[in-house]
Amino acid sequence: MTSPTGSDPRPEIRRTAQGDWVVAGRRCRACAEPVAYAWPRCPACGAEVEPADFGPLGTVWSSTVVRIAVPGHTPPYALAYVDLEDGPRVLAHVAGDEPAPIGGGARLTGVSDAGDLQVEVTR
Amino acid sequence: MSAPVAVAGVGTSHFGRQPERDLVGLAYDAVSEAFADAGVENVDAVWVGTVFAPAGVAQRVLRAMGITGVPILTVENACASGTTAFVEAHEAVRTGRYGRVLALGLEQMSTAFSGAIVPETTDPEGRAGLAMPAMYAMSAARYLYTGAATLEQLAAVSVKNHAHAVHNPRAQYSGEYTVDEVLASRMIADPLTLLQCCPTSDGAAAAVLTAASGGSGEVVVRGAALRSGAPWNHRSPHVWGHDIVADTARDALSAAGLDAATDVDVVEVHDAFTIGEIVTTEALGLVPPGDGGKAAAGGVTALGGAHPVNPSGGLLSRGHPLGATGLAQIAEITWQLRGQCGARQVGGARLGLVETMGGGVSVLDGNSCVVTVLEAR
Ligand SMILES: [Zn+2]
Numbered sequence: 271m272t273s274p275t276g277s278d279p280r281p282e283i284r285r286t287a288q289g290d291w292v293v294a295g296r297r298c299r300a301c302a303e304p305v306a307y308a309w310p311r312c313p314a315c316g317a318e319v320e321p322a323d324f325g326p327l328g329t330v331w332s333s334t335v336v337r338i339a340v341p342g343h344t345p346p347y348a349l350a351y352v353d354l355e356d357g358p359r360v361l362a363h364v365a366g367d368e369p370a371p372i373g374g375g376a377r378l379t380g381v382s383d384a385g386d387l388q389v390e391v392t393r
Numbered sequence: 394m395s396a397p398v399a400v401a402g403v404g405t406s407h408f409g410r411q412p413e414r415d416l417v418g419l420a421y422d423a424v425s426e427a428f429a430d431a432g433v434e435n436v437d438a439v440w441v442g443t444v445f446a447p448a449g450v451a452q453r454v455l456r457a458m459g460i461t462g463v464p465i466l467t468v469e470n471a472c473a474s475g476t477t478a479f480v481e482a483h484e485a486v487r488t489g490r491y492g493r494v495l496a497l498g499l500e501q502m503s504t505a506f507s508g509a510i511v512p513e514t515t516d517p518e519g520r521a522g523l524a525m526p527a528m529y530a531m532s533a534a535r536y537l538y539t540g541a542a543t544l545e546q547l548a549a550v551s552v553k554n555h556a557h558a559v560h561n562p563r564a565q566y567s568g569e570y571t572v573d574e575v576l577a578s579r580m581i582a583d584p585l586t587l588l589q590c591c592p593t594s595d596g597a598a599a600a601v602l603t604a605a606s607g608g609s610g611e612v613v614v615r616g617a618a619l620r621s622g623a624p625w626n627h628r629s630p631h632v633w634g635h636d637i638v639a640d641t642a643r644d645a646l647s648a649a650g651l652d653a654a655t656d657v658d659v660v661e662v663h664d665a666f667t668i669g670e671i672v673t674t675e676a677l678g679l680v681p682p683g684d685g686g687k688a689a690a691g692g693v694t695a696l697g698g699a700h701p702v703n704p705s706g707g708l709l710s711r712g713h714p715l716g717a718t719g720l721a722q723i724a725e726i727t728w729q730l731r732g733q734c735g736a737r738q739v740g741g742a743r744l745g746l747v748e749t750m751g752g753g754v755s756v757l758d759g760n761s762c763v764v765t766v767l768e769a770r
Contacts, residue, residue, distance in 0.1 A: 279516060279520055280520055281517065313624045314624045331531075331535065334530035334534055335583045336522060336524060338508060338509055338524060338582070341514075347522065349521075353627040359627045361517075361521050369583055
């Protein structure tokens, strides 16, 4: 197993006063592009960005179960691309080892033991 | 308008798991064949495409065959590294910067990885465990969900390309598989099974580019284009990697003065996973949107079909040593346009197209895509 070095590139997640998990990202001041990362500029147009929270709810765009060994992760594990409401498409681990139903709802539930964004299926 | 650039010679090593060989030997196999094919013994400059080879690999392998003291440039563009080297070499000849240029692609995967490529942990989605098969599996699952393809159509791409490779002695794998056998092979990332994923491969491939001489049958570059991906996200109407291929293809076809990809006779595309070929044939405009799976299952993209795709066996069967792949595709189309492909020959092919796309950087619709149109004069 490799031990990743350097700062963690994954989205930063935090809990709101209401107890919801949200991705602390950025939104472009020019084109409104939502970004899950604290990058200095908008990846779509290069304009300035401002802090923005996304989640906790979203829609599953697609999902799969990884069944091969990947360093730092134990197969099988389920992944989904989730389009957060009015937010970016984020990659998240899905609780359990079944793919999340595509087109269905998902809710951010914090991070996994491995530090990955995690969601549960909501409907 | 400047004189066209010719692909004067091509060559490749054998493709496969060859941990006992080193990159010096693999590169020499490719370059010596390309030099002999072109009838040359030296070049004015070299572009080398590779992804995982160690620093200095280009000079290290080239000095062993006496190519020293000339400009050598190494490029990395994920799976499109080899064709990136090719388009840069092409541009150098086209603009007169150099007279004769070697493009070389190489990769030794078997000694670098025990299984699939390890995702890059400095990338957010790589760090989260999104291995390449999983990235493509997301597209495949989405296609199944929207009804744009069926499991059987996904498998048909593997059946077709493995059958094509039976006639390619340099391919890593070949064979007569059934759709059921493909679907019954081990699940890698749902819904993609083992036989729908390219293997771990070692290999090298090369091309020599010069100004065209005007000889009959000479293979020339009719158009070439390269792009890197724009953001791919919730706003994208298509699955990952579709739009970068469509945009790059439009650039290349325009440069070639062609109206559509359906004008070409033979195509080599980046089928690292079965869904990749389905999405790419649609993105190129070779088949109508949503028809990629149907085309594979119905023989449209098979040898003998209206639009043969991957007569070499593609990445799924020839193998996919990342940096070498693009130049292996160029070699195959060059051989096809010369009529040298034996039992996998597309009869009367005059125009051919190569598409390579590589990814792995989160948020982008691919790190890069290269599309090239070649023509036999
Ligand atoms: Zn913007």
